[in-house]
Amino acid sequence: MITRRTMFGALAGTTLLTVPGLLRAFEFPSEPMTIQIWWHEFGPLTAYMNELIAAYQGLHPNIRIESVVVSSGDLNQKLTVALATGTGPHIIDNDASFFGLYYSKGLLDPLNLDVFGTADYQGIQDLYTPGGLDAATFDGKVYALPFQANSMSLFINNKEFAAAGLDPVADAPKTWEDMIALGPKLKITEGSRTVQKAFDFPYHSPRWELQLFQPLVEQFGGRLLAEDGVTVAANSEAAVKALTLWRDVTRVTGDPRTTMNVSSAPNQDFLDGRTAMWTTGPWATPQIHASAIGEDFTVVSYPQLDPQNPRTILYGFMWAVNSSKPDAEKAVAWDFIRFMLSKPEEWIAKVGFLQPLKGVAETEVAKNFPFFAVHMKDIETGSWYVRSEFTNEISQAIGRAIERTVYDDVDPQASLDQAQSEIERAIR
Amino acid sequence: MPSDVSAPVSNGKPGRLRRLIAARAEGEALRKGNLLVLAVLLLVAVVALLPFYWMLSSSLRMPDQMFANPVQWIPNPINWASYPEAWGAQNFGRYFFNSSVVAVLITLGNLLFCSLAAYSLTKFRFRGRHLSFMLILSTMMLPLEITMVPLFLIVNSFGWTNSYQGLVVPFLVEGFGVFLMRQYMLSIPTDVIEAARIDGASELRIFWMIVMPLCKPALVALAIFTFREAWDLYIWPLVIITDDALRTLPLGISLFMSGYGTAWDQVMAIAVLGTLPMALLFFFLQRAFIQGIAGTGLK
Amino acid sequence: MSPVSSSRSARPGPASSGPKTPGRRPWLTPGSKQTAFAWAILLPALLILAIFRFLPMLEAFYLSFTDYDLISPPRWVGLQNFIDLTQDPLFLKSVQVSLIYVSCSVIPVIPLSLGLAILFNRALLARNFLRSAIFMPVVMPAVVMAVVWTFMYQQDGVMNTILGWVGIDPVPWLRSSSTALWSVIMIGIWRAVPYYMVIFLAGLQAIPRDYYDAAKIDGAGSWATFRYITLPLLKPTMLLVVVMNVIVAMKVFAVPMIMTGGGPGDATRVLPLFIYQTAFEFFDMGKASAMSVVMFAILMAFAFIQVRLFTRKEEQ
Structure with a gap:
């Protein structure tokens, strides 16, 4: 186990996000300029962003960065209204799955190649892990850059495993079958109260529900969104099997009635020791360190149907530039994005955010980050969260289908048939 | 009181006698039902106050005992630190100030404009009066959530995003306020106003010196309703305010809750502080409200 | 509409020579x-x-006939949005949830708040204290209320502890589609009853004492007094309370938004929440505006029926 101090101490000064051997064709403006950026409230993110802004303004005294912190629950609505009325910020921060919608509405400025000193988009894509920019690429052009890429891995509370006579490494579930077998050993009830859950799926937001449902469907050999990016198969055989499994796992391991998770604190049950196992991303690490669990936890890969053919999820947050701003300001906005992303190790150490860049895994900070290899492996086997103009409609319809089956015991096939017809209605 | 009733009847005037008899009858009913009524009201009061007690006690409870089983009713030890921690985490002083400015201005605007409009609609007969009232009334039926985007476009075209004007001006008149004032003004005797006219008072003076004082209970009620609504405004400031210096309290609380959702003690501490000004204000206004009704010449 | 003119059964005693009857001539001399x-x-x-x-509002009406995503200009589609709505089970479910919310929060609130107001409109031990205490829910901001009650409704929370005292098993409150709507309705009632209680109290205190005195002398019981004096004289107040209550209940947004986000499933997705999601999560302003027009129509229908009911009785 490493301490936070060694993590910070190990910071290297290298910048990975520069294309070697190419001179930047971008001439930095000298006139005063104000660049606005909004981001979603997350303590460590805000702290580091303020540092970056101060550093950038020091570097370019003629530039003023105006920042607004928006609560994550309000960000999407606020951004939508602002973008639609031309009052949005220069730099857009949002969940990667929204960018398909933004792109289809012409709100995004394509990445400024001059600023990044590269001749074509391939030059940028080459810096990232294979598929790392899939969510940001539209018709061959890159429109956004991720500052946080996550998979969902399985976090284990060591103490609660030990209390059940289990070893968090040797007895960690590799398959859903293992998970169901572990349920009775780790779930503790007192009368009708569940005191400790073995594991639970998330129910606090449809986005999270889809985040866990999508890889399950893929493990059963299905696909929610077809290659064409439009057709959705929410009630395929694989999806029905996935929902059935979801329900069966929940019955043995979890208790959806007993949860303190909310959109703003999705890991709360795990942090409070209310559940022995929980799926979340590497960004949760600083939170867990600050909780009563401290460093007494283990991370293993997301459970599989067939561990030989692992399927996981890839999701994250990205930055893009608002297409409605003047060209000179857009160029500076891209330059600021380049600047912010240029120290991936600091992002890992200070915020717990991984960028899907090549070479990150080899840095000292990454090597010292708890269970980095596990997170990286799950990221590499992940496919991006459903990216469609209708992501919201799809996630909400599937979220409701899951809740119908889990809460009201509706047959998975019937429940997903209803979701499918809701989605088709929305897309039409 | 019983000794009064037993006093010789012939000593009192007939009206006084009747009052005394009535008072005695009421006194008896009071005694019989008193205990039961008290018990019922006490129970209701407990239901009304429980969330307040729970909010307060949770703000003072140690975080690790937040969900202790059995429930910890009285915090032990008392966690005073939650208050300074929560207060210091954000610019809450500023948010309080903004909410106060916005709520006071909106309240004053409604008191004035709604009364003027209601007076016009109640006591004057002119073409278009009925249509005007129906139009004003219809604005009550369309929640802000629906008209928000067109409204935002209009306010934005005035350059009022990120400004007090944007927060205040669209709410200076509410259809409900006009409706409420009209309901009350209907029972104001027209003769009183006519008499003042005959005495040569100007129309504006009649409104200000005669009608407004008669409307005091309605005005206090309208002030309570409007202030509360203004203090509660959430979606609108969310849309038009991006500047931290102009954020109102509900925005600050919601931002705080999403950022510090794990620290229930601090969230509850901010909830207590966010409720306190309204609680104090309404405590005093409620007394004025009751007194205003008792002292009015409306009977 | 004047309370005095409508009090046909009240017989003012000689002590009050009777206020002048303003109802006879409500208008000022025109000029x-x-x-x-x-x-x-x-x-x-x-x-x-x-x-x-x-x-x-007009723009919202116009938008209801268009396909509008906030970014590209609106495109006229005629009645298409409305036709789609009649076939949309999600919309119909949402209307149903809203109607349940409105009726189940309005119907109990009227007798509860009027009852409390009547209890408070008499001499009583600790009256001021109790009245202030019961008034308290009104002053809790909606954002605060949503968070505090979410906290209390938790499985290990204080509400289940209290149920445990009387031997009731824990209730999943917001975490079950069969209880979530009732949990949200309950706190709506919690905050609404004292609010309307105060309005009724104001109405009650405006009723001249003399009417009650006269009724007592005539030997009227408390029910008869209530039926023939209090109720008729409270008519304007009653109309106000019912109209306001329906509108407020129909508009409810912040509480379900913060507490459940409309879930589980769509158990608490009231109409304004669905409109909001359609507009600001799905970018479908046309459909959202069509829904608002329907909601507007529902509210107008309610208001029309209420005003009709109240004024017709008076004309008899």
């Missing part, structure tokens, strides 16, 4: 100067409402 004054004082309100309410 061109007076009319100009009337318009002048009506204008500020009309102007503000015209710019910030009617204009956006």
Whole structure:
């Protein structure tokens, strides 16, 4: 186990996000300029962003960065209204799955190649892990850059495993079958109260529900969104099997009635020791360190149907530039994005955010980050969260289908048939 | 009181006698039902106050005992630190100030404009009066959530995003306020106003010196309703305010809750502080409200 | 509408020679100067409402006939949005949830708040203290209320502890589609009852004491007093309370938004929440506006029925 101090101490000064051997064709403006950026409230993110802004303004005294912190629950609505009325910020921060919608509405400025000193988009894509920019690429052009890429891995509370006579490494579930077998050993009830859950799926937001449902469907050999990016198969055989499994796992391991998770604190049950196992991303690490669990936890890969053919999820947050701003300001906005992303190790150490860049895994900070290899492996086997103009409609319809089956015991096939017809209605 | 009733009847005037008899009858009913009524009201009061007690006690409870089983009713030890921690985490002083400015201005605007409009609609007969009232009334039926985007476009075209004007001006008149004032003004005797006219008072003076004082209970009620609504405004400031210096309290609380959702003690501490000004204000206004009704010449 | 003129069964005693009957002549003597004054004082309100309410409202009506995503210009589609709505199970479910919410929060609130007001409208031990205590839910801001009650409704929370005292098993409150709507309705009632209690109290205190005295002398029981004096004289207040209550209940948004986000499933997705999601999560302003027009129609129908019911009785 490493301490936070060694993590910070190990910071290297290298910048990975520069294309070697190419001179930047971008001439930095000298006139005063104000660049606005909004981001979603997350303590460590805000702290580091303020540092970056101060550093950038020091570097370019003629530039003023105006920042607004928006609560994550309000960000999407606020951004939508602002973008639609031309009052949005220069730099857009949002969940990667929204960018398909933004792109289809012409709100995004394509990445400024001059600023990044590269001749074509391939030059940028080459810096990232294979598929790392899939969510940001539209018709061959890159429109956004991720500052946080996550998979969902399985976090284990060591103490609660030990209390059940289990070893968090040797007895960690590799398959859903293992998970169901572990349920009775780790779930503790007192009368009708569940005191400790073995594991639970998330129910606090449809986005999270889809985040866990999508890889399950893929493990059963299905696909929610077809290659064409439009057709959705929410009630395929694989999806029905996935929902059935979801329900069966929940019955043995979890208790959806007993949860303190909310959109703003999705890991709360795990942090409070209310559940022995929980799926979340590497960004949760600083939170867990600050909780009563401290460093007494283990991370293993997301459970599989067939561990030989692992399927996981890839999701994250990205930055893009608002297409409605003047060209000179857009160029500076891209330059600021380049600047912010240029120290991936600091992002890992200070915020717990991984960028899907090549070479990150080899840095000292990454090597010292708890269970980095596990997170990286799950990221590499992940496919991006459903990216469609209708992501919201799809996630909400599937979220409701899951809740119908889990809460009201509706047959998975019937429940997903209803979701499918809701989605088709929305897309039409 | 019983000794009064037993006093010789012939000593009192007939009206006084009747009052005394009535008072005695009421006194008896009071005694019989008193205990039961008290018990019922006490129970209701407990239901009304429980969330307040729970909010307060949770703000003072140690975080690790937040969900202790059995429930910890009285915090032990008392966690005073939650208050300074929560207060210091954000610019809450500023948010309080903004909410106060916005709520006071909106309240004053409604008191004035709604009364003027209601007076016009109640006591004057002119073409278009009925249509005007129906139009004003219809604005009550369309929640802000629906008209928000067109409204935002209009306010934005005035350059009022990120400004007090944007927060205040669209709410200076509410259809409900006009409706409420009209309901009350209907029972104001027209003769009183006519008499003042005959005495040569100007129309504006009649409104200000005669009608407004008669409307005091309605005005206090309208002030309570409007202030509360203004203090509660959430979606609108969310849309038009991006500047931290102009954020109102509900925005600050919601931002705080999403950022510090794990620290229930601090969230509850901010909830207590966010409720306190309204609680104090309404405590005093409620007394004025009751007194205003008792002292009015409306009977 | 004047309370005094409508009190046919009340017989003022000789002590009150009776206030002048203003109901007979509600209008001031007309004149061109007076009319100009009337318009002048009506204008500020009309102007503000015209710019910030009617204009956006008209635009919302217009948008309901278009396909509009906020970014590209609106495209006229005629009645298509409305036709789609009649076939949309999600919309119909949402209307149903809203109607349940409105009826189940309005119907109990009227007798509860009137009952409390009547209890408080008499001499009583600790009356001021109790009245202030019961008034408290009104002063809790909606955002705070949503968070505090979410906290109390937790599985290990205080509500289940209290149920445990009387031997009831824990209730999943917000975490089950069969209980979530009732949990949200309950706190709506919690906050609404004291609010309307105060309005009723104001109405009750405006009823002249003499009417009650006279009724007592005539030997009227408390039910008869209530039925023939209190109720008729409270009619304007009652109308106000019912109309306001229906509108407030129909508009409810912040609480379900913060507490459940409309879930589980769509158990608490009231109409304004669905409209909001359609507009600001799905970018479908046309459909959202069509829904608002339907909601507007529902509210107008409610208001029309209420006003009709109240005025018809009076005319008899």
